[in-house]
Amino acid sequence: MNIEPIVALEIGTSRVRVFVGEAREDGALMITAVGDAASSGMRKGEIFHFDSVCGCVETALRQAEEAADLKINEVYLALSGSQIEAQPSRAEIPVDGEIAQEDADHVLKMAKEVTLPADREILHSIFGQFAVDGLPGVSPVGLVGQRLAAEMLIVHGVHSRMVNLVRVVKALKLEMAEPLFSGLCSAQAALSADQKRQGALLIDLGGGKTDYVVYAQAKIADAGVLAVGGDHVTNDVARAFRLSTTEAEALKLQHGDAMVSAAGRTRRLPLPAAAGEAPRTAKLSDLQTIVHLRMEETFGLIAARLKRQKLLSLLGAGIVLTGGGAHLKNVAPLAEKVFGLPCEIGAPRNVSGLAANLAVPEYATGVGAVLHGYRSARAAAERSRSAWKRLAHWFGVN
Amino acid sequence: MAAKSDNAQENARELRCRVLVAGVGGGGGNVLGHALAGWNEPPTVAAINTDARALEATAIGLKVAIGRTVAKGMGTGGDAELGRLAANEDLDALRALVSGHDLLLLVAGLGGGTATGAAPVLARIAREEGLLVLAYVTLPFAFEGARRQEQAQEGLADLKQSADAVVCLPNQRLHALLPPDTSLPDAFAFVDRMMSAGIRGLWTLLARDNMLNLDFSDLQTLVENSGNECCFGYGEGQGAGKAEQALRGLLEGPMLEKGRVIANSGAMILSVAGGPDLSLAELETIHRRFQEAARPGARISMGAAVLDDWTGRLALTVLAAEHWIPPTKPDALVMEAGPDAPADEPAGRRRKNVQQSELQLGGANDRGRFRDVAPTIVEGADLDVPVFIRRGIRIPS
Numbered sequence: 001m002n003i004e005p006i007v008a009l010e011i012g013t014s015r016v017r018v019f020v021g022e023a024r025e026d027g028a029l030m031i032t033a034v035g036d037a038a039s040s041g042m043r044k045g046e047i048f049h050f051d052s053v054c055g056c057v058e059t060a061l062r063q064a065e066e067a068a069d070l071k072i073n074e075v076y077l078a079l080s081g082s083q084i085e086a087q088p089s090r091a092e093i094p095v096d097g098e099i100a101q102e103d104a105d106h107v108l109k110m111a112k113e114v115t116l117p118a119d120r121e122i123l124h125s126i127f128g129q130f131a132v133d134g135l136p137g138v139s140p141v142g143l144v145g146q147r148l149a150a151e152m153l154i155v156h157g158v159h160s161r162m163v164n165l166v167r168v169v170k171a172l173k174l175e176m177a178e179p180l181f182s183g184l185c186s187a188q189a190a191l192s193a194d195q196k197r198q199g200a201l202l203i204d205l206g207g208g209k210t211d212y213v214v215y216a217q218a219k220i221a222d223a224g225v226l227a228v229g230g231d232h233v234t235n236d237v238a239r240a241f242r243l244s245t246t247e248a249e250a251l252k253l254q255h256g257d258a259m260v261s262a263a264g265r266t267r268r269l270p271l272p273a274a275a276g277e278a279p280r281t282a283k284l285s286d287l288q289t290i291v292h293l294r295m296e297e298t299f300g301l302i303a304a305r306l307k308r309q310k311l312l313s314l315l316g317a318g319i320v321l322t323g324g325g326a327h328l329k330n331v332a333p334l335a336e337k338v339f340g341l342p343c344e345i346g347a348p349r350n351v352s353g354l355a356a357n358l359a360v361p362e363y364a365t366g367v368g369a370v371l372h373g374y375r376s377a378r379a380a381a382e383r384s385r386s387a388w389k390r391l392a393h394w395f396g397v398n
Numbered sequence: 399m400a401a402k403s404d405n406a407q408e409n410a411r412e413l414r415c416r417v418l419v420a421g422v423g424g425g426g427g428n429v430l431g432h433a434l435a436g437w438n439e440p441p442t443v444a445a446i447n448t449d450a451r452a453l454e455a456t457a458i459g460l461k462v463a464i465g466r467t468v469a470k471g472m473g474t475g476g477d478a479e480l481g482r483l484a485a486n487e488d489l490d491a492l493r494a495l496v497s498g499h500d501l502l503l504l505v506a507g508l509g510g511g512t513a514t515g516a517a518p519v520l521a522r523i524a525r526e527e528g529l530l531v532l533a534y535v536t537l538p539f540a541f542e543g544a545r546r547q548e549q550a551q552e553g554l555a556d557l558k559q560s561a562d563a564v565v566c567l568p569n570q571r572l573h574a575l576l577p578p579d580t581s582l583p584d585a586f587a588f589v590d591r592m593m594s595a596g597i598r599g600l601w602t603l604l605a606r607d608n609m610l611n612l613d614f615s616d617l618q619t620l621v622e623n624s625g626n627e628c629c630f631g632y633g634e635g636q637g638a639g640k641a642e643q644a645l646r647g648l649l650e651g652p653m654l655e656k657g658r659v660i661a662n663s664g665a666m667i668l669s670v671a672g673g674p675d676l677s678l679a680e681l682e683t684i685h686r687r688f689q690e691a692a693r694p695g696a697r698i699s700m701g702a703a704v705l706d707d708w709t710g711r712l713a714l715t716v717l718a719a720e721h722w723i724p725p726t727k728p729d730a731l732v733m734e735a736g737p738d739a740p741a742d743e744p745a746g747r748r749r750k751n752v753q754q755s756e757l758q759l760g761g762a763n764d765r766g767r768f769r770d771v772a773p774t775i776v777e778g779a780d781l782d783v784p785v786f787i788r789r790g791i792r793i794p795s
Contacts, residue, residue, distance in 0.1 A: 038489040040523060043771045049560070052522055055486040227774040228781050235766040236784035240793045245527050245767055246497035272498065286793045293785040301776060 003377045005032070005068065008369030009057065009075040010182060011165055013042040013208025013231060014324065015362070016056045018064035018072070021351075021370035028352040029374045031367060035064030044227040045081025045209035047164045054171050061172065074175040076373040078182040078365050079165045080209050082157035084123065085224040089114045092149040099140045103148055104130065111150040121162065123181055124155040128219045137218075153220050155181050180372060182365045183211025183223055186322045189368030190346035190361075191215065198316035202346070203302065203335070204365060205325025207231050212302050216314035222306065228298050230325045236290045241282050247272045251287065258295045259330040260288040295331060299338040318342035326361035415604045415614040418499040418529070419597060420444045422517045423481070424473070425507020425536060427456050432587075433594030434458065441601050444495055446520065448484045448512045449473040462495055464488040464516060474511030478549050481515020489523060496524040500614060501604065502531045503597050504561065509538035509546040514553030521561040528767065530618055531561040532600075534593055534630070539573065539585070558626040565630045565717065567593060574652040592653075595632050599669040599715030603701035610681070612669065612701030617717075620665050620699070625721030629659045633714045640672075640712040641680040645687050648714055657691050664722025665697040669715045673708035684714065696722075
């Protein structure tokens with residue numbers, strides 16, 4: 001099976017990243033090149049200044065092209081922001097006797113047809129499960145029954161905002177393989193098959209946004225994005241201590257902590273001061289409080305949503321954090337406290353031979369997008385697979 | 399908020415305008431090289447270029463080489479695209495450069511590759527970092543060719559998008575100020591001198607203690623409501639009638655189109671530089687003449703600086719907003735031109751008030767870097783506002 005190199009592009013608020021994946025002779029996927037450039041012109045996961053975003057993407061693409069010695073023509077685009085959210089969808093049809101492939105295809109098509117507000121567009125229709133006569137989780141073709149139902153999760157976002165990200169790809173004269181919700185990509189890369197089966201919550205802490213994806217009862221049960229990210233922490237710090245964004249970012253990276261410590265109350269941190277000004281300091285516990293409050297709120301908003309949907313009790317494998325924000329000191333203990341569940345820091349894992357420098361939480365989205373691209377390319381190559389089996393494969397459990 | 403007013407004194411000192419002057423490309427560097435000569439207490443000045451040799455040659459202390467990969471230390475060969483790529487390659491360096499300042503005075507000769515491509519990137523980065531960005535640019539002379547003109551126009555449009563305001567000096571208009579037999583190097587040098595005078599005039603008024611201070615907030619109001627474009631004029635006078643001479647040069651000269659620009663402008667900043675002999679009467683005359691020339695209700699802010707070695711000399715710099723859009727926030731403390739506004743009002747003291755109210759407002763924009771994007775409202779709360787503020791937690795504690 002000959003699969004072309006897979007390229008994923010992630011346009012984030014703080015970084016723009018390009019990942020190139022190639023199939024080894026034994027069929028395993030390897031990440032062969034990474035382009036990683038500073039991002040500019042993005043706010044909260046969305047485009048704020050089109051041309052600068054294009055410039056940054058160009059820089060990252062060039063890096064990756066040079067490293068992979070490859071001309072990039074086509075990309076899988078991992079996108080976020082855009083008020084992306086998910087809603088379950090269910091369709092049911094009467095069947096007469098043995099269920100045929102056509103019946104399954106038909107009910108799936110119906111389940112995909114949801115009515116959304118005019119400004120929204122479907123990004124993913126994720127297969128959940130079939131049910132025959134109320135018995136869920138079955139493989140229906142060949143079974144006998146009266147009613148066939150299909151459940152799906154429809155992931156959708158604001159059309160114009162997603163289109164703006166797609167336009168970057170077009171402006172750079174690249175082909176678009178497929179737009180992907182970045183949270184789903186991170187989950188693809190960072191969750192093990194076991195975690196998906198037992199139920200898990202993945203939270204990707206980005207610079208401009210926070211994605212979440214819930215696996216419950218062996219399927220994707222919810223997904224969405226909160227337009228709050230590391231930049232908000234930085235902004236809070238800048239506002240509190242009257243620092244520039246860069247100064248606040250540096251302070252956050254060096255001393256930021258999601259938990260307030262007793263030692264923090266007595267320790268003072270020097271603050272940058274302009275020439276000729278008296279030196280200033282800040283209490284470490286003040287910095288910790290600012291960061292703690294912001295992260296606690298972010299986790300709390302997600303926890304409240306999952307609680308409303310009665311999903312919190314279904315997360316047997318707990319929480320996995322990815323994204324650059326996963327490096328924040330004590331972020332996992334804070335998540336454990338807010339959700340009352342065990343929490344670990346995740347990193348891309350489902351790729352063989354991943355170099356240690358790539359196994360970091362902030363690369364989960366990009367590696368996941370490559371992984372998805374690779375799987376769908378492989379699935380497309382194996383034409384014999386039935387349509388719904390392919391669907392199950394994309395973001396599915398197997 | 400209570401904590402803030404306790405510290406008002408301290409704040410006043412800390413919040414004094416931190417100015418960064420940056421020249422992008424060869425032209426920008428030249429202007430600043432010119433401006434630096436004979437500048438006693440210069441602000442932070444940086445030169446940004448793709449051309450390593452030009453950077454080495456400049457007298458400017460802070461040098462930022464950009465695009466070492468794409469431009470390989472050479473110039474851009476007039477290619478703006480290369481200039482843009484070069485700046486994008488070194489976003490972090492540019493961010494570090496602008497960080498910690500309040501105002502960026504960006505200087506560029508549009509038309510050249512580095513200036514045209516990199517200046518908009520620098521402006522945008524600076525705005526992202528919360529600086530007020532005022533770009534002083536020149537446009538090429540007609541004889542420099544159509545391609546350069548076209549590229550300059552594209553760069554200008556870009557820069558208007560990314561800077562708070564652009565002050566554009568069309569070389570062609572300046573040309574009218576010169577005798578017809580002026581040599582080319584003299585013509586360029588003249589443009590550099592005009593530009594550096596304008597920058598110096600503004601900087602002097604903002605960054606030091608002066609006879610009549612100009613507030614950063616005045617500049618901010620002008621620039622942010624200027625419709626992205628300001629006009630600039632410069633006049634000089636010497637001897638007994640120096641104020642009159644400077645005024646005449648400005649109001650009747652080609653730079654402000656014989657006063658037409660002033661008549662059209664909704665707001666302007668006058669900066670006067672003179673020697674120890676600068677008199678109140680002269681300042682009053684200048685203010686009155688602009689009031690008469692401006693349209694009724696125009697906002698006129700004025701500052702004056704006394705430079706020790708300027709006896710018998712007076713320089714007048716005007717920054718005017720022709721496309722003024724009045725701000726929505728009422729600001730009763732700004733002087734208005736018109737028959738009711740007494741010219742002899744102790745303007746300095748009034749401005750002090752403006753400054754203090756501004757200081758407290760300084761932090762009122764709690765959305766910070768998210769101020770110009772749509773808010774994220776969840777369950778009635780604006781998540782862009784810091785959590786500690788929404789919860790009423792005092793920091794520093």
